[in-house]
Amino acid sequence: MKSRCYCITLRRASRRLTSTYDAALEPFGINLAQYSLLKTVVRLGPVSLTDLAHTLDLDRSTVGRNARVMVRMGLIAMGPGKDQREQALGPTARGRALLAEATPIWAKVQHDIDARLGPGKVEQLQELLAEL
Amino acid sequence: MKSRCYCITLRRASRRLTSTYDAALEPFGINLAQYSLLKTVVRLGPVSLTDLAHTLDLDRSTVGRNARVMVRMGLIAMGPGKDQREQALGPTARGRALLAEATPIWAKVQHDIDARLGPGKVEQLQELLAEL
């Protein structure tokens, strides 16, 4: 139980919290990682895989594969980029709509966490995590 | 960058910290998840997959697969359990030896984190993570 390994504690918390978000997003047919990807794609407009990966702090190949799944879902579209080699990712209409629908639920999860931890705690947590 | 999603922040921190531990353990040919599994198997002696999964707060099938990799590595052995259906996992001599070798390095990583965050911060972080 009480593994003193900081990393194990962190990983466990990450899994648990992820599943909370996943459960909340489940009615929309997406999970947290996909929600995050979709939101970023909407925010950055047409964006290359490399830039997206950099923004999300994920490996490019990871983003590429995850994006492909969402292309299959019809939430994201891949078009030609500035180059012959570059892919430009953008949201589809359905992607935008889904994001708009899901965001209030996501916000509720965030709010619930705020409420559970109490004022200032989330900021404290974010700061500590940033220092890691 | 500043994704305000608490979960994304947490996941990112988890990935980053994991890669720190992974890098430190790399000379031993194992990663953090494997180190954690090995340590728990050593601690619990002969233990079933189900109990191990419960202790690690992981899905049983995940533990089963991860353990299989370590059986291939010769660090863990699977034997008959109390039942016909139960598998008993235990460390091999090599597994024990590797754990003993790797633990000081793991401790150094922990210590470095302590030093980086400053006194009390780690406890604070652990508490916050536990409340999630």
Added chain:
DNA sequence: TCATAATGCGGGCATATACCCGTAAAGCAC
């Protein structure tokens, strides 16, 4: 005792994630 329920696993399926290698395209240096 016998049928039903619970337990312990394995395997299939899917996502998430990273690293490495190869290919194609673009940039640069001379």
Added chain:
DNA sequence: GTGCTTTACGGGTATATGCCCGCATTATGA
């Protein structure tokens, strides 16, 4: 302009992780 380097990807390989289903075994209750 030719050749080397950098950039952008795709695909292969591997681990991590969870869920569901099916099978075998054990426990339970009528």
